[in-house]
Amino acid sequence: MGKKSGENLRKSSAHNRGLVLQLVATGEAVTRIELARRTGLTKMTISNIVSEFLERGLLEECEEELTQNCGRNPIRLEISPHAPKIVGLLIFRERLEAVLCDLRLQILRRARWDFTELDREELLKRSCGLIDQVAEGGERILGIGVASIGPVNIKKGMILNPPRFFGITDVPIVEELKKRYEWPVYMDHDSNSGALAEKLFGVGKRVQDFLFLEVTNGIGSGIVSNGEVVHNSRGYAPEIGHISIHGNGEPCSCGNRGCLELYAGANVVRDRLRLELGIDADFESLCGMWQRKEVDAALRQMAEDLSVALVSAVNLLQPELIVLGYEAIFLPQRYVDYLEELVNRRKFIRDAQRTVVKKAHFGTDAQLVGAAANLLSQVFSGKILF
Numbered sequence: 263m264g265k266k267s268g269e270n271l272r273k274s275s276a277h278n279r280g281l282v283l284q285l286v287a288t289g290e291a292v293t294r295i296e297l298a299r300r301t302g303l304t305k306m307t308i309s310n311i312v313s314e315f316l317e318r319g320l321l322e323e324c325e326e327e328l329t330q331n332c333g334r335n336p337i338r339l340e341i342s343p344h345a346p347k348i349v350g351l352l353i354f355r356e357r358l359e360a361v362l363c364d365l366r367l368q369i370l371r372r373a374r375w376d377f378t379e380l381d382r383e384e385l386l387k388r389s390c391g392l393i394d395q396v397a398e399g400g401e402r403i404l405g406i407g408v409a410s411i412g413p414v415n416i417k418k419g420m421i422l423n424p425p426r427f428f429g430i431t432d433v434p435i436v437e438e439l440k441k442r443y444e445w446p447v448y449m450d451h452d453s454n455s456g457a458l459a460e461k462l463f464g465v466g467k468r469v470q471d472f473l474f475l476e477v478t479n480g481i482g483s484g485i486v487s488n489g490e491v492v493h494n495s496r497g498y499a500p501e502i503g504h505i506s507i508h509g510n511g512e513p514c515s516c517g518n519r520g521c522l523e524l525y526a527g528a529n530v531v532r533d534r535l536r537l538e539l540g541i542d543a544d545f546e547s548l549c550g551m552w553q554r555k556e557v558d559a560a561l562r563q564m565a566e567d568l569s570v571a572l573v574s575a576v577n578l579l580q581p582e583l584i585v586l587g588y589e590a591i592f593l594p595q596r597y598v599d600y601l602e603e604l605v606n607r608r609k610f611i612r613d614a615q616r617t618v619v620k621k622a623h624f625g626t627d628a629q630l631v632g633a634a635a636n637l638l639s640q641v642f643s644g645k646i647l648f
């Protein structure tokens with residue numbers, strides 16, 4: 263066998279093994295027959311991969327159930343509790359958070375540190391502290407996934423210069439973590455990470471084109487197009503928060519005017535209501551007070567402001583679905599429905615396909631488990647050997 267074909271064979275075998283693991287982990291195919299059908303591989307190949315996974319404690323067989331009319335159900339496979347685990351690290355504006363997840367992105371352990379001040383050294387020290395805390399159980403770990411506020415350069419594994427981030431810039435976070443740990447490290451923008459988690463296990467599982475919108479202190483976005491999280495060739499992520507919704511609006515720190523996040527950020531709505539009503543409540547509590555006239559008006563306005571940017575995004579990308587993440591998941595359903603109605607009323611292409619607006623399956627944890635998903639997707643694609 264030539265060197266090249268040997269290499270191709272090794273790659274395709276890694277790809278097939280990753281795919282089998284993904285199909286079982288996501289519950290898309292859980293019997294040998296289904297796996298053969300979904301992958302297009304022979305029953306023999308599937309049988310060999312599954313045997314190896316069973317032997318190595320990655321998968322286990324569930325108890326057989328007898329069907330009513332004599333025959334037996336094919337044996338179901340699932341991820342073994344002894345299978346290796348994945349660490350996720352979320353770097354956010356006022357907190358760091360780490361998780362230990364299994365291969366189904368279920369959280370097994372979590373740790374968090376909130377701060378009001380931060381420097382570069384502390385960022386790295388605390389990040390490692392949190393990683394050590396979740397990884398201390400002695401489980402086998404496949405690697406670390408990182409999700410960070412933007413702007414980031416995904417290709418270089420760098421946090422660039424996030425606004426309101428204590429002046430911290432140009433942190434080569436992937437390189438720094440690789441110095442301290444022997445595991446592979448993959449990073450992405452926090453919204454892309456949330457989108458990836460929803461694509462693999464959440465409301466975007468069977469959707470090829472969707473937009474993930476996170477609304478918090480700032481507004482971010484991740485795009486899934488043609489079944490893949492979109493990555494620009496230079497490593498930049500989409501930033502819907504800085505789409506202008508008022509051409510002559512307030513100046514933004516980014517240099518543009520009337521940016522979406524100046525009007526519809528959860529912090530902005532909260533501050534507006536604090537001034538109007540004199541109540542100091544977080545966004546979640548405010549959402550619970552929607553029956554008050556002023557709160558209702560503010561949340562409707564928020565939906566309207568969001569819809570302006572979303573209609574532009576929908577006209578560019580034609581997604582089937584918009585997934586709301588972070589604090590937007592606290593919005594009472596009536597405002598989600600209102601947002602969906604506005605988007606569908608104003609978008610350009612009005613075919614039979616309605617653009618649906620849904621809350622993230624992972625709720626406020628979408629970006630956090632998304633961090634782990636950044637590593638997991640590399641395992642599923644066969645790029646990390648396990």
Ligand SMILES: [Zn+2]
Nearest residue numbers: 504514516521
């Ligand atoms: Zn801006």
